[in-house]
Amino acid sequence: MAQTEKKGGLLRKSSASKKPLKEKVVLMYDEIFTTEDPSKCNPRFWEELFLMKVNLEYLEGKLEALDGEELMKIKDNINCLFQHCIQALGEEHPIRVVNALQTLCALIRGVHQKNKSTSGFDIINMLVGFDKAELCMKNLMESLDSLLCAEGSESLKSLCLKLLLCLVTVTDNISQNTILEYVMINSIFEAILQILSSPLSRREHGYDAVVLLALLVNYRKYESVNPYIVKLSIVDDEATLNGMGLVIAQALSEYNRQYKDKEEEHQTGFFSALTNMVGSMFIADADEKISVQTNEAILLALYEAVHLNRNFITVLAQSHPEMGLMTTPTSPVPATPVTPLGTTPPSSDVISSAELPLDADVQTSNLLITFLKYSSIVMQDTKDEHRLHSGKLCLIILTCIAEDQYANAFLHDDNMNFRVNLHRMPMRHRKKAADKNLPCRPLVCAVLDLMVEFIVTHMMKEFPMDLYVRCIQIVHKLLCYQKKCRVRLHYTWRELWSALINLLKFLMSNETVLLAKHNIFTLALMVVNLFNMFITYGDTFLPTPSSYDELYYEIIRMHQNFDNLYSMVLRLSTNAGQWKEPASKVTHALVNIRAIINHFNPKIESYAAVNHISQLSEDQVLEVVRSNYDTLTLKLQDGLDQYERYSEQHKEAAFFKELVRSISINVRKNLAFNTLSQELLLKEFSTIS
DSSP states (O other): OOEEOOGGGEESEEOSSSOOEEOHHHHHHHHHTSSSOTTTTOTTHHHHHTTSOOOHHHHHHHHHHSOHHHHHHTHHHHHHHHHHHHHHTTOSOHHHHHHHHHHHHHHHHHHHHHTTSTTOOOHHHHHTOHHHHHHHHHHHHHHHHHHHHSSSOHHHHHHHHHHHHHHHHSSSSGGGOTTHHHHHHSOOHHHHHHHHHSHHHHHHHHHHHHHHHHHHHTTTTTTSOOHHHHHHHHOOOHHHHHHHHHHHHHHHHHHHHHHHHHHHHHHHSHHHHHHHHHOGGGHHHHHHTOOOOOOHHHHHHHHHHHHHOGGGHHHHTOOEEOTTSOOOOSSOOOSSOOOOOSSSOOOTTOOOGGGSOOOTTSOEEOHHHHHHHHHHHHTTOOSSHHHHHHHHHHHHHHHHHHHOHHHHHHHTOTTOEEOOOOOOOOOTTSOOOOGGGOOOEEHHHHHHHHHHHHHHHOOSSSOOHHHHHHHHHHHHHHHHHHHHHTOOOOOOHHHHHHHHHHHHHHHHHTHHHHHTTOOHHHHHHHHHHHHHHHHHHHHHHSSSHHHHHHHHHHHHHTHHHHHHHHHHHHHHHSSOSTTHHHHHHHHHHTHHHHHHHHHHHHHHHHHHHHTTOSSOOHHHHHHHHHTTSTTOOOOOOTTTTOOOOOOHHHHTHHHHHHHHHHHHHHHHHHSOGGGGOSHHHHHHTOOOO
16 A cells, blocks of 8 residues: 655655655755766756755764765865855855755764764865865854844844854754854854844844854863954943843743743642642642743843843843733744744743833833842752752852942842742642732842842751852842942841751761761851951941841841850861861851850840849840840951952853753754744745746
8 A cells, every 4th residue: 555755855646666756955965975076967967956945864863874984075066065055155046045044054063973973074165175164154154144134034144043052052062163263253243233222123133143152251261362242342332232232131021921820820720729628738839840941042042142242231120011011023023933943932022112102000021020020930940950050150240240339239228129920839838928018128138138048948968068058158248339339238138047047957967977978167257257357347238227236136136146156166276187277267157156045145134033033035035135235245357348259251161062062952952943944934935936
């Protein structure tokens, strides 16, 4: 019985007696894969090839099936195909251009697969030939640049970006991708900026453009001068920077929306009803299943913008309506929408602020708020490797922001108040906060809330020491700004103090387990010095004198934890073990905290005895504190308001190398055959003039 065959370039009906026919383009590919020049018998061979619908799967598979030696035999034909593809990019007929772009994608990926073998041939020589490489790649980059900057087809621009992403991500480690040397020499930076500055182009291609830029910036960034780093650091065009910010905000916003939708599904499902019946004991387990794929690619783009470009800091605070509330585009959706590449592409219905009217009734937002919400989600579960990387990158971005003078100015601005609904991890001992009760506050309050939330929720056996250190450093940098500029922030400082004391308690309770893996004294010293910062300079930045009194009350109330910490570090600092020096630093740092405890505790006990009170109220303790400040002696500690500035190259190079590798693999994986499908493209170019 006859059956229809389509796989591997086979066409029409086949039977037992007849061989299936091959597509004409497949027959032409087969001619290229011989040692003969295919244009010898047919002078119009190359002209006809680019009128044929590309069979990506067959071409790529054919290349992968050959070993290195076989591929070297047909090197001249491969070079010829590559060069004719580049020539076809300059054609007037868009179908030729489309076919050339797709053929280049297959060629680059197919030939690069062979680079993993032991044959050791050079990839550039295989594709273009050493003698013609410089000129060919220059022509290719110029053609792609022209297509990206032209007024023409959006689908062609999309294919150009996909080809560039294919080119960049074809190796796991992009710094080993020697073809990128030509992308450095023949820059497409201005073309990327043009896409980001135009509302229409940004809506269609912004995501791919931003991911491409983030990857190019990471090419050999520590080994040589990368022109994309230099150029990104000096961009000052407002429209371009805002465009980049909007693309990032849309992608992060889409992630937040997907997470919220899944969360609501969980809450309205059967499991939720069962949980209500049984009790709250399963809440944490239920919510751990809420998982949306993280988007490290777009987060990397945000990091590079914040880290490299001081002007981008202003974009973080640029107000726009809450994304996702309005979904009707003001301009018609193009006939050929192209799925953006990456890990979690944004929804096409999210629109930039330039296309949305500002409505007084709509909650305003900005990139920083969207980023803080994203951070609050990914930082909940650090057991998953991708979330751990995302969480670390979120904290690195916040570190850069906390060090920036201008960023701190708007973070602490009393005239810029927002209601930021951070996601909180479900925990048995606390109720879920009602979103509607959130107050409008300066943005720094949301940053501090996020840090407190992380501190409270990650005290576990698999202790994320590195994330905790970064978390405490961010709080310290914000306090340094407040002390320096005498900003009196109305914040619930008690929540922070309580979280820090509980963290110290956790470190002591798990001393043996944690010391086997971590130097816990580094973290303990940072926490103690945060308290020293409040004790020494709190009168310059705490909102009211009573806030300073409450600080002393908390230290006295929780004195047992500080006493235990002192006993632990004293024990280890008097032994000749490996922890002698770090423990002794904590011992010295505790001097003022111990002075407060030793000064006020006897006064409180005396007050209780004189007034025949067994247990004093908070007000009574505060009264004792206020009346005994005069006789308290504290030591002035140097360097509390100093910190080491963030440095990527010296401390984070290994992390970013691994992160970029992971993103490269992910982007390549998502650059699948279906995203390069020709069906929609050919509808747009249905006639050849």
